[in-house]
Amino acid sequence: GENVEQHPSTLSVQEGDSAVIKCTYSDSASNYFPWYKQELGKRPQLIIDIRSNVGEKKDQRIAVTLNKTAKHFSLHITETQPEDSAVYFCAASTAQLTFGQGTILTVHP
């Protein structure tokens, strides 16, 4: 089955800096790559997704890039704010989603 590895497990940045989270996947048939944000004590919520026929997608301060040849995709957050502090999960899908282990992002004011 699919295996998704996510790095780093924790990431600490200063407000205004950029943050990058990287994921690799194993199944070349995966065609959908969403990112979920989970604030402390809350449910995960979709923040951005990308499909296999697209290399990059941007939504305001967040962007996702996909390299199908290398089987990796990344989340980029620019101009980070304290409210960006959360756990971020990547996922890859052929039939069902397989999630990465999560990254705890802390943005210091």
Next chain:
Amino acid sequence: NAGVTQTPKFRVLKTGQSMTLLCAQDMNHEYMYWYRQDPGMGLRLIHYSVGEGTTAKGEVPDGYNVSRLKKQNFLLGLESAAPSQTSVYFCATQLLGNTGELFFGEGSRLTVL
């Protein structure tokens, strides 16, 4: 419009006891999922359903059973709880499978002593 509702929110069990978690949705979504979340391990799929009357195993199905007798409800059962099943459980729904947004419930925290 409640979305996805899980009950109970918290439960403490003794080893060997049984219990059922209920997931109810009013979104008319076909697909429903049960995940467990453990520190450092992300969200792992337990069982899922692609429609009323269907169920299938996910990545970590052992020790759990599920039923989807009605489209809006997806039940997760633990017949004989073990300490290894201490976790936060999330139900999620999806309009159609594979490439759609998952809508999660608020989670149910289960502790097995």
